[in-house]
Amino acid sequence: MKRKPDTIFSAFEKALKKRFAIGAFNFYNLETLQAILEAGEAMETPVICSVSEGALEYMGVDTTVMMFEALVEKKKFPAYLHLDHGKSFEVCKKAIDAGFDSVMIDGSSLPFEKNVELTKQVVKYADKNGVFVEGEIGTLSGVEDSVVVKDSKFTDPKEAKEFVEKTGVNSVAVAIGTSHGAYKFSGEPKLRIDILSEIESELGKFPIVLHGASTVDAEIVNKINKEGGNIKGAKGVSAKDLALICSEHNVCKVNVDTDLRLCFIASLRKNLRASPKEINPRFFLSSAREEMKNVVKSKIKLFQGKL
Numbered sequence: 053m054k055r056k057p058d059t060i061f062s063a064f065e066k067a068l069k070k071r072f073a074i075g076a077f078n079f080y081n082l083e084t085l086q087a088i089l090e091a092g093e094a095m096e097t098p099v100i101c102s103v104s105e106g107a108l109e110y111m112g113v114d115t116t117v118m119m120f121e122a123l124v125e126k127k128k129f130p131a132y133l134h135l136d137h138g139k140s141f142e143v144c145k146k147a148i149d150a151g152f153d154s155v156m157i158d159g160s161s162l163p164f165e166k167n168v169e170l171t172k173q174v175v176k177y178a179d180k181n182g183v184f185v186e187g188e189i190g191t192l193s194g195v196e197d198s199v200v201v202k203d204s205k206f207t208d209p210k211e212a213k214e215f216v217e218k219t220g221v222n223s224v225a226v227a228i229g230t231s232h233g234a235y236k237f238s239g240e241p242k243l244r245i246d247i248l249s250e251i252e253s254e255l256g257k258f259p260i261v262l263h264g265a266s267t268v269d270a271e272i273v274n275k276i277n278k279e280g281g282n283i284k285g286a287k288g289v290s291a292k293d294l295a296l297i298c299s300e301h302n303v304c305k306v307n308v309d310t311d312l313r314l315c316f317i318a319s320l321r322k323n324l325r326a327s328p329k330e331i332n333p334r335f336f337l338s339s340a341r342e343e344m345k346n347v348v349k350s351k352i353k354l355f356q357g358k359l
Contacts, residue, residue: 060132060153060184063098064223064259067304073262073297073355076100076134077348078309080107082119083341084316089123089131091348098130099352100154100305104137113150121151136307144174154184156225160191164211171219179220186261186305189215190227206247213254223259223305226251230264230289243293245301252302259304266310267291272318279321283314291354299357306355312344319343 067074079085079101092099103116111119117133124131132153138144144155157174159167171187178185190207207226216224228251229243251260268288276283288310297303319340327335 058098058130059182060100060134061222063130063132064184064304068257068259068302071299071301072357073303073306074098074100075348075351075355076102076136076261076305076307077312077351078102078104078107078136078307080104080110083337084312084344085119085123087312087341087344088348089127091345091352092131093127093129094345095349095352096129097352097356098132099348100132100134102134102136102307102309104309105135105139105143108135108143108147113146117150117152136309138174141170141173141177145177148178148181148183152183154186156186156188158188158225160188160225160227164189164215168215168218171215171221175220184222186223186225187215187219187221188225188261188263206244207251209247209250209254212251216255216258223261224255225261225263228262230262243289243297245293245297248297248301248303255302258302260302261305261307262297262303263307265289265294265306266308266314267294268310268314272311272314275318276314276321279318279325281317281321294354295357298355306351308348308351311347311351315343315347316340 063074077088077099079088085101088099088101101120103111108116120133133151135144135147135152135155137158138147138155139158141157144157147155155174155178157171159170162170167189171185175185189212191205205227207228212224212226226248228245228248248260266288267290268286273283273286294306298306320336323336323339330336
């Protein structure tokens with residue numbers, strides 16, 4: 053993939069300086085990628101198109117890159133291809149060699165020194181290829197594709213500083229109470245913004261990433277359940293908290309996956325039931341794409357601090 057002059061490095065610098073977060077949206081087929089890119093173009097803002105290991109297996113590395121390149125070629129705004137939650141040096145290397153703009157090496161489930169060692173190895177290889185690297189310290193609970201974690205662990209601010217200094221990562225994902233999947237909280241949704249502030253005090257002006265930040269819109273969940281789904285008790289992050297975090301802290305990237313899946317599935321369920329004689333897949337997929345595009349646009353506004 054040809055490197056763009058408006059690199060992801062400069063995008064993070066701008067986000068850090070102007071206090072907003074870039075949305076990182078997961079895709080897993082043509083329609084979901086189109087939705088992200090079309091939303092970014094409509095909002096005239098950079099977007100990060102994220103691929104999990106599971107999605108990468110599903111689509112294939114070469115297909116993923118070619119599809120991304122073909123769709124961004126004529127776009128007049130920055131878009132970046134990112135590997136989300138790479139669990140090994142090998143998968144990160146594969147993404148780097150294929151031309152990804154950014155990779156996340158997730159060694160958060162490992163002991164601290166092992167996490168440092170693995171992350172450092174990826175950073176060294178990525179630096180040679182001009183690729184941005186995100187690491188993670190602290191653990192988020194929940195289930196999402198290949199990410200399955202039973203217990204969460206808040207990020208230790210001093211450990212975060214040591215991790216960044218020892219690895220040389222370009223950004224760091226932290227755990228302040230978010231989690232993967234649709235069931236983020238059993239009680240009242242609450243993020244540890246106090247821990248985030250402590251991390252910032254230790255790191256100074258350094259890009260922070262927030263994972264597991266879907267709001268899990270009750271209206272969309274109700275639509276799924278109304279059309280035969282079974283998603284009970286789902287609860288997400290407060291939109292108000294997210295707007296505050298993105299506009300007043302050093303969070304430069306916020307990941308969204310669950311909210312996109314929910315709106316896509318809600319659209320499919322509704323239209324499949326409403327049009328039982330329709331057999332053209334494009335009819336259903338194009339409607340789901342439009343629903344997802346609208347959600348991405350709303351997230352972009354939110355990450356700019358606008359409720």
